[in-house]
Structure formats: structure tokens, C-alpha cells
Amino acid sequence: MSTEHPRRDVETLGVGDDWTGVRAVVTGFGVSGFAAADTLQHLGASVTVLDERVPDDGSARAEQATLLETLGVTLRLEPGATATLPDDVDLVVTSPGWRPESPALRAAAERGVPVWGEVELAWRLRGPDAPPWLCVTGTNGKTTTVQMLDAILRAAGLRSAAVGNVGRPVLEAVMDPEPLDVLAVELSSFQLHWSSSLAAEASAVLNIADDHLDWHGTLDAYAHAKGRVYENVERACVYNVEDPRTEQLVRDADVQEGARAIGFTLGVPAPGMLGVVDGLLADRAFAPDRQNSAAELGSVADLPDDAPHTVANALAAAALARAHGVEPRAVRDGLRGFRRGPHRADLVAEVDGVRYVDDSKATNPHAALASLRGVESAVWIAGGLAKGARFEELVEAARERLRGVVLIGTDRAVVAEALARHAPDVPVTEVVGGEDGLMDDVVAAAAALARTGDTVLLAPGCASMDQFRDYAARGDAFAASVRRLPTA
Incomplete structure (x- = not known):
């Protein structure tokens, strides 16, 4: 005899509704998973968390697990925990990296159980x-752009927060009783895959290049x-004029009536675009007389550097801020006061005439190529987890800049093959080992x-988790090793 309970309809539930009796499963117990479980429990739902990883004693995850158990959340944190989905589930909230074919998520789909990401839950x-939400996605530059946007919004006197893939979960910000005026939201492709009802005030796709193809399957x-x-955007869809694929995504989107397509370009902007004129950041999208003039938003000299990707990120951030109604002066002041986060083209030291630069955040070929284009002659440190990406285009574009290459990581052969094919004269050294001493x-x-005059550039073009905890640990290890170098 079946003991199955009638399923609760969760599609119409919001923050002010009664969630008592809702049976929710959270798959994944990371930053977003904890936020989802904590919030659902607070709303009155019955919550079960599934994860294959056992928290280390004394770790932050272990403390969070103890807290949730005290609150009545059921935790299944052990090998095999995600092989099955519990019976009588009304809702699954998944952590962003979980694949649709994961057993628990496949079971949810077969049963017709809604599967939301933490971002989707936050929106609802x-x-x-x-x-309102100002959203940023793209293969590269998301974090820098969101942080630039947050700096601009704060310069305008707005209570802003940079959230999402940048660190603080969107859900945490949404549930925070401290009032905010606007959210600058970084979104990954994983987070967007599990989102369906998001309707941002304005959104930007910075660029599209090969990344996470092992997860998504195809470009x-x-x-x-x-x-x-871009779906259901209210005011502005911001796209990269130099990346036609981003413009096509705007054309394909269903937006709210009155939403505009706003391009950004490193060249002179046409009406409806932001761009660069004689070293000045120029707005011909939101200026009062955009057909005949432009609003000045500051200069390239106000930015941390004049690398093309830095300028592009600043223009995208400015476009989103302008869509929200921010005045030109605040854009300029915000960009002047912006300071880039760690592991993004950081000069660690100069030793015997050689510069050592940490760009460990360059975790795909597109980002690594942008980094390589910022130096004239590089000894490139590359490799790690390639995530299905290829390196042929990068090597073809950068081979004249390569003094040599040092390869590390599980997928170093993928990079080595591209070098052998397109830059066979560049000397290559492979270093094998784990994190300690590597x-x-x-x-x-x-x-x-x-x-002398070269740059040793850590821009791996790959993820780090085969040898390091994350890209930050990889960058920290590089910096520490550089500081131990003997000097002549």
C-alpha cells in the first residue's frame, strides 16, 4: 500500500506564504546549498540536504551542519547519499554545478518534481x-564587471551589494533584513541553467567562448x-559589439516591452552604444541627444589598466549603471575608486629583470589569451582541468609572445598538443606533482x-581543483614560490 503524500504546489509560493508541510531536498552542501537549506527551514519547510562529501571536523561546513541539524534539518552527507532521491518530495533546490543527469536530479525530473537553483529560489x-537586479554573465570578466558596477552604484549613493557567483549568495542578500536599493548580480552558466523566472532590470553578457563544455555538452x-x-529584462540588454554571439542572444530573448539593446565597443560608439573616443568613455545610449552627442563617463586613465578586457568590463558596468539611472559623474567616480580583486593580473614581484604575474583567475583559454595579450614576451604557466576546452586558437594567437611554457595539471597534454601543432619551436617544460612543493x-x-624583460605569467587557462583547493590557493602558492626565488 502506497504511503505517498499529495504533492504541495510550490510554484506560487513566495516569502510571505506558508511553507509548512513543503518537503524540500537541497542537493549540494556548499555556500549556496547552506543558504538554501537555512532559508527553506526558516520558511517552515521540511528540509533534507544531500551531499557526497563528509565535512571535516572543525571546518566551517561542519559547524554549518551542526547548526542545521539543531534547527531540525535532515543531513545526508556521506558517500552514496546522492544516489537516490527521498520519497514524497515537493521541491528540489540544487547547487549550481550539479548536472541534470545526476541521479537525484534525474529522479526529480522523472517524477515531475520542480528543480530550482538557489538563484531561482532567491528570485521567487x-x-x-x-x-532590482542588474545581472552580469559571460565567459570572462564577470567578477571584475560586477565589482566595478557595485563601485559605481555606491559612488551614486545607492545601497548596493555585489552578490551571486562573486561570493555572497543571492539568497542571503534577498533575505537580509538590511534594506538595499539595488543588487549587482554575477551569474554563471550553471546558475542560469537552473533559473527560469528571473526578470532583471538590466543584464549583460560580456562574451562567449569555450568553457564548461564538459558540463553543457556543446558551445x-x-x-x-x-x-x-536576457529573458524578461525590463530596461536594457547589454551586449558586446565585438562578440556577435552576444548580440544574437539579445535578438533571441523575449524581453519586456520597452527594453532596449545596448552595445558596448572598444571603438567609437554608434547611437545606442557605449564606447571609447580619444581615450574617453563615451555614452551614446543614455545621453539626452544620443544621435548627435555623447555623455562623458570618465577616461581610460581612470581604470586599473588599459588592457582591452578591462576597458570592455568598465563599459559593460557603466551601461548597466546607466540603465538604472546613475549619472555620468558617479560612473567616473566609481571607476576611479575601483580596486581589482586578487589573482587577476597581480604583479607579485620583479626578480632580476623578470616580472612575475599572478592571473590564476584565468581558468579558461579565453581568459588566458586576454592575459597573454597584455604582455610582450611571456613564459606562460598553463594547465590544470581543461573542462573540455581546446587551446589551438589561443596558441595560434599568442605564439609570437611565448618565450617558453611550463605545463602542470591533469590536462597538460591538451595544451601540449596545441603547442606542438601551432608553436613547435617554443620550449616546453612539464612539471608533475601535487600541491606540496609543486x-x-x-x-x-x-x-x-x-x-630580462620577460613576464612569467600564471594564466593557466584551466581550473585548479586537480592540484589545488581553488584558483586562489593556486595563485597564493605561486606568489609564495616567487618570493622564495634567489636573486642575483
Whole structure:
């Protein structure tokens, strides 16, 4: 005899509704998973958390697990925990990296159980006076752009927060009783895959290049996930004039009546665009007489550097801020006061005439190529987890800049094959090993290849988790090894 309970309809539930009796499963117990479980429990739902990873004693995850158990949340944090989905489930909230074919999510789909991401849950739980969302996605530059946007919004006197993939969960900000005027939201392709009802005030797709193809399967599927950020946009869809795929995503989107397509370009902007004129950031999209003139938003000299991707990020951030109604002066002041986060083209040291630069955040070929284009002659440290990406286009574009290459990580052969095919004369050294002591060997090998005037550039073009906890740990290890180098 079946003991199945009638399923609760969760599609219409919001922050002011009664969630008592809703049986929710949260898959994944990371930053977003904890936020989802904590919030659902607070709303009155019965919550179960599934994750294959057992929290280490004394870790932040272990403390969070203890807290949730005290509140009545059921935790299944052990190998095999995600192989099955509990019976009688009304809603699954998944962490962003979970694939649709994961057993628990596949079971949810077969049963017709709604599957939301933490971002989708956050959108549905906004209150009646919720702040608008200004959203940023793309293969590269998301975090920098969101942080630039947040700096601009704050310079305008607005209570802003940079949230999402940048660190603080969107859900945490939405549920925070401290009032905010606007949210600057960084969204990954994973987060967007699990979102369906998002309707941002304005959104930007910075660029589209090969990344996470092991998860999405094809570049088209990856781009489609990114394009979801434009759906139901209220005011502005910001796209990259130099990347036609982003403009096509705007054309394909269903937006609210009155929403505009706003381009950004490194060249002179046409009406409806932001761009650069004689070193000045120029707005011909929101200026009063955009057909005949432009509003000045500051200068390239106000930015941390004049690298093309830095200027493009600033223009995208400015476009989103202008869509929200921010005045030109605040755009200029925000960009002047902006300071880039760590592991993004950080100069660690100069040793015996060689510069050592940490761009560990360059976790795909598109980002690594942007980094390489910022130097004239590089000893490039590359490799890690390629996530299905290829390196042929990068090597073809950057081979004249390569003094040498030091390869690390699980997928170093993927990079080596591209180098052998397109830059066979560039010397290549492979360094094999784990996290302990690895970077000392890597930096020593790079120093041996470098000459005065060169840059040793850690821009791996790959994810780090095969050898390091994350890209920050990889960058920290590189910096520490550079500081241990002997000087002549």
C-alpha cells in the first residue's frame, strides 16, 4: 500500500506564504546549498540536504551542519547519499554545478518534481519592495564587471551589494533584513541553467567562448544558458559589439516591452552604444541627444589598466549603471575608486629583470589569451582541468609572445598538443606533482626559461581543483614560490 503524500504546489509560493508541510531536498552542501537549506527551514519547510562529501571536523561546513541539524534539518552527507532521491518530495533546490543527469536530479525530473537553483529560489522569495537586479554573465570578466558596477552604484549613493557567483549568495542578500536599493548580480552558466523566472532590470553578457563544455555538452548549449539572463529584462540588454554571439542572444530573448539593446565597443560608439573616443568613455545610449552627442563617463586613465578586457568590463558596468539611472559623474567616480580583486593580473614581484604575474583567475583559454595579450614576451604557466576546452586558437594567437611554457595539471597534454601543432619551436617544460612543493618547481622552471624583460605569467587557462583547493590557493602558492626565488 502506497504511503505517498499529495504533492504541495510550490510554484506560487513566495516569502510571505506558508511553507509548512513543503518537503524540500537541497542537493549540494556548499555556500549556496547552506543558504538554501537555512532559508527553506526558516520558511517552515521540511528540509533534507544531500551531499557526497563528509565535512571535516572543525571546518566551517561542519559547524554549518551542526547548526542545521539543531534547527531540525535532515543531513545526508556521506558517500552514496546522492544516489537516490527521498520519497514524497515537493521541491528540489540544487547547487549550481550539479548536472541534470545526476541521479537525484534525474529522479526529480522523472517524477515531475520542480528543480530550482538557489538563484531561482532567491528570485521567487523577493518581497514587495525588493531591490532590482542588474545581472552580469559571460565567459570572462564577470567578477571584475560586477565589482566595478557595485563601485559605481555606491559612488551614486545607492545601497548596493555585489552578490551571486562573486561570493555572497543571492539568497542571503534577498533575505537580509538590511534594506538595499539595488543588487549587482554575477551569474554563471550553471546558475542560469537552473533559473527560469528571473526578470532583471538590466543584464549583460560580456562574451562567449569555450568553457564548461564538459558540463553543457556543446558551445550552443553553453551560450543558450548564458542567454537566459536576457529573458524578461525590463530596461536594457547589454551586449558586446565585438562578440556577435552576444548580440544574437539579445535578438533571441523575449524581453519586456520597452527594453532596449545596448552595445558596448572598444571603438567609437554608434547611437545606442557605449564606447571609447580619444581615450574617453563615451555614452551614446543614455545621453539626452544620443544621435548627435555623447555623455562623458570618465577616461581610460581612470581604470586599473588599459588592457582591452578591462576597458570592455568598465563599459559593460557603466551601461548597466546607466540603465538604472546613475549619472555620468558617479560612473567616473566609481571607476576611479575601483580596486581589482586578487589573482587577476597581480604583479607579485620583479626578480632580476623578470616580472612575475599572478592571473590564476584565468581558468579558461579565453581568459588566458586576454592575459597573454597584455604582455610582450611571456613564459606562460598553463594547465590544470581543461573542462573540455581546446587551446589551438589561443596558441595560434599568442605564439609570437611565448618565450617558453611550463605545463602542470591533469590536462597538460591538451595544451601540449596545441603547442606542438601551432608553436613547435617554443620550449616546453612539464612539471608533475601535487600541491606540496609543486609551485617551487614550476617557478624555478619558468625562471630558467625567462630572460630580462620577460613576464612569467600564471594564466593557466584551466581550473585548479586537480592540484589545488581553488584558483586562489593556486595563485597564493605561486606568489609564495616567487618570493622564495634567489636573486642575483
